[in-house]
Amino acid sequence: MTTRNQEYDVVIVGGGMTGATLAIALAQLKPTAKPWRIALIEAKIPQQHSQSGFDGRAIALSAGSIEALQSLKLWAEWQSAAHAIRHIHVSENGHAGRVTMAAEEFQLAALGYVLELSVAGQQLYRTLPTYLNITHYCPSQLISFTQSEDWVTLMLSSEEQLTTRLLVSAEGAHSLIQQQLNLPVEQYDFSQTAMITSLVVDEPVCGRAWERFTANGPLALLPLGENTYSVVWCQSPEQANENMRLDEVDFIHRLQQMFGFRAGRFMQCGARALYPLSLRYLPQITHHRVVLLGNAAHQLHPVAGQGFNLAMRDIMTLRAILQHAVDPGAYSVLQQYRQQREGDMQRTIGLTSSLATLFAEPAFPLVVTRQVGLMLMNHIPCLKNGLVQQALGHKS
Numbered sequence: 001m002t003t004r005n006q007e008y009d010v011v012i013v014g015g016g017m018t019g020a021t022l023a024i025a026l027a028q029l030k031p032t033a034k035p036w037r038i039a040l041i042e043a044k045i046p047q048q049h050s051q052s053g054f055d056g057r058a059i060a061l062s063a064g065s066i067e068a069l070q071s072l073k074l075w076a077e078w079q080s081a082a083h084a085i086r087h088i089h090v091s092e093n094g095h096a097g098r099v100t101m102a103a104e105e106f107q108l109a110a111l112g113y114v115l116e117l118s119v120a121g122q123q124l125y126r127t128l129p130t131y132l133n134i135t136h137y138c139p140s141q142l143i144s145f146t147q148s149e150d151w152v153t154l155m156l157s158s159e160e161q162l163t164t165r166l167l168v169s170a171e172g173a174h175s176l177i178q179q180q181l182n183l184p185v186e187q188y189d190f191s192q193t194a195m196i197t198s199l200v201v202d203e204p205v206c207g208r209a210w211e212r213f214t215a216n217g218p219l220a221l222l223p224l225g226e227n228t229y230s231v232v233w234c235q236s237p238e239q240a241n242e243n244m245r246l247d248e249v250d251f252i253h254r255l256q257q258m259f260g261f262r263a264g265r266f267m268q269c270g271a272r273a274l275y276p277l278s279l280r281y282l283p284q285i286t287h288h289r290v291v292l293l294g295n296a297a298h299q300l301h302p303v304a305g306q307g308f309n310l311a312m313r314d315i316m317t318l319r320a321i322l323q324h325a326v327d328p329g330a331y332s333v334l335q336q337y338r339q340q341r342e343g344d345m346q347r348t349i350g351l352t353s354s355l356a357t358l359f360a361e362p363a364f365p366l367v368v369t370r371q372v373g374l375m376l377m378n379h380i381p382c383l384k385n386g387l388v389q390q391a392l393g394h395k396s
């Protein structure tokens with residue numbers, strides 16, 4: 001039996017990093033006399049971290065995302081659990097070219113911060129109930145929806161029926177909303193799988209992050225503690241499966257062979273998990289009273305750590321536009337959002353995809369070009385500055 005109809009200004013489907021952050025960002029707005037009434041629908045209960053948007057990953061947050069999180073009053077809580085990146089070292093396996101970047105070159109305290117998703121998830125789910133204008137349906141799943149001129153009506157697995165003036169999909173890459181609207185999807189399979197794990201080393205980490213390009217994909221070590229790194233190792237699916245089967249000692253040995261000794265001797269690793277990698281994005285991110293953002297709109301290769309940082313810019317743009325909107329689902333609102341997000345989305349997709357594919361290409365002229373590129377980048381400040389500004393999230 002369906003319970004009575006509940007009415008909202010904005011319903012967000014998907015309570016992962018994007019959806020939960022967006023709910024808080026919009027709950028703070030007071031566009032008219034009253035704040036927006038917001039519903040957040042999440043299929044998985046937060047304790048099931050390994051199955052929800054808050055699993056064992058640690059992600060790098062850019063300086064731009066930190067500024068945005070500060071303005072949402074979320075950063076103060078997260079900062080104590082975050083690890084500063086003060087120095088980045090980029091190199092290619094088997095070649096001499098390299099780029100180094102230090103926070104002080106850019107007059108910054110840190111180039112970014114690394115945060116475990118499980119920590120961010122716990123803090124977001126503790127903050128959500130403090131906003132009285134957010135109703136959290138969890139666990140509950142969107143089953144179907146219909147659009148009319150002024151409303152979208154949703155049916156949930158919990159048999160509730162909701163109506164809203166704006167429906168937001170923050171459902172990640174498997175979006176029922178995208179499927180039901182039959183929105184076109186652009187997809188590219190990188191034929192790579194990311195393995196994530198944590199790694200204890202015998203040298204202090206000192207805020208250093210390492211990105212090493214190998215013939216099979218990039219390998220990143222991000223600071224996660226005094227002697228601990230978070231590892232993202234992109235490899236062919238066959239190699240990733242083979243490395244998954246190795247015992248800890250053999251796995252650490254293989255990882256050390258691939259990376260070398262510049263970060264110290266590898267001592268121990270944590271649980272390993274695999275993520276098949278593909279680029280997936282929607283050329284059309286809005287529909288009648290519907291908008292898609294975060295991974296529902298763009299799933300990127302993790303090479304440059306841009307996925308959530310791009311989602312954070314989606315969130316802040318939608319927030320800024322809704323600040324002055326009377327009807328959050330009006331055509332003019334969604335058109336403005338689309339126009340403001342298209343350029344940044346295309347640039348970020350282009351940057352991450354070309355990095356992921358360029359360094360996987362073994363052809364001689366390309367090896368020379370990227371080696372020269374890395375060396376030039378290190379010695380020509382404006383080149384390096386341009387790349388860093390994009391990575392810091394200051395270019396949108």
Ligand SMILES: Cc1cc2nc3c(=O)[nH]c(=O)nc-3n(C[C@H](O)[C@H](O)[C@H](O)COP(=O)(O)OP(=O)(O)OC[C@H]3O[C@@H](n4cnc5c(N)ncnc54)[C@H](O)[C@@H]3O)c2cc1C
Binds near residue numbers: 019044172176275
């Ligand atoms: C290996 C790896 C490393 C990464 N590193 C970085 C990094 O360093 N920096 C960075 O910025 N990004 C990074 N990313 C990307 C980042 O993790 C993602 O962009 C971000 O977590 C996406 O969050 P999301 O909320 O948009 O989607 P998701 O995390 O997929 O969340 C979607 C949520 O929606 C729920 N849901 C789905 N459908 C429904 C429905 N019908 N009803 C109700 N609920 C539903 C799901 O249960 C889920 O909780 C990395 C990604 C990977 C794989």
